[in-house]
Amino acid sequence: MHLRSSQDLEVEAAGAAEAINMSSHIEAIGPLPGDDSRERKLPAGQDGLIRLERVHKTYRLGDIEVHALRGVSLQIGRGEFVAIMGPSGSGKSTMMNIIGCLDRPTKGQYLLEGIDVSTVDKPGLADIRNKKVGFVFQSFNLVPRTSALENVELPMIYAGVGSSERKRRARAALNEVGLSNREQSMPNQLSGGQQQRVALARALVNNPSLILADEPTGALDTRTSVEVMEIFQRLNRERNLTVIVVTHEPDIAQYAKRIIQFRDGRIHRDFAVESRKDATQVLAELPPEGDDEDQS
Ligand SMILES: Nc1ncnc2c1ncn2[C@@H]1O[C@H](COP(=O)(O)OP(=O)(O)OP(=O)(O)O)[C@@H](O)[C@H]1O
């Protein structure tokens, strides 16, 4: 295998950071009037991890103002598993970017673990993001021509973790998503489901408080989607990791404990999932399919 220097890796890491960092280059503009979203309070005793207070986000596109969020108030506690739903353009990704500290509200307040993120400067945001948040995207966002193991090492390079510790933790994370045997595979040698599991391992290596996944199963078939949800459910259950997943698929939302529906930049509904699906059980009941483990 072609090994690269850690300097090469750092260059790639910078590129990946750019790819991962979707923060808006479009000028944010001033406050907006009006706020009518209803807030669902946390059950007593639940530890508030995320708190949004009347958050607005307005983008300017030339002469046009786009009101992506129109006063969102929301609390999410540690150990919750939330599915965000709603039509295209309703503000789901905008809110995920704010929660993940990729972007700041135009108006309103955002507290993450009690820290008022709305007032933190850009380097401070990057630091919080790197320590507290793991991201997973629909398109996996793996660095091409870079092994699974090296992809998982990337966030630890930003965090300044030494090489041997990086390898050890990257291996453990790949093991946790069932990919120990594919450490040296390049992204193009992995199936979609396997690539998404590498992305999940990468999201986990810095021990985040929070996993944010924006349509993580959007590019996957049914079985592979359930496999990914099985990993999210396991992490949520075993590590009390807070998971927030954006999805267009009602079936996928049923693996969460709580569903928040957006409409026109506001929270339209916010409710508990009544008969939650268990991914392990669903997988056991699915008919065996062409297994994607063997693709390379
Ligand atoms: N960087 C940006 N500049 C300008 N407008 C933006 C930007 N990002 C999002 N928007 C606009 O803000 C609104 C909300 O977008 P957002 O991406 O949050 O929607 P979404 O609910 O994630 O949709 P989808 O389901 O299609 O992913 C849309 O009208 C979108 O066009």
Ligand SMILES: [Mg+2]
């Ligand atoms: Mg989106």
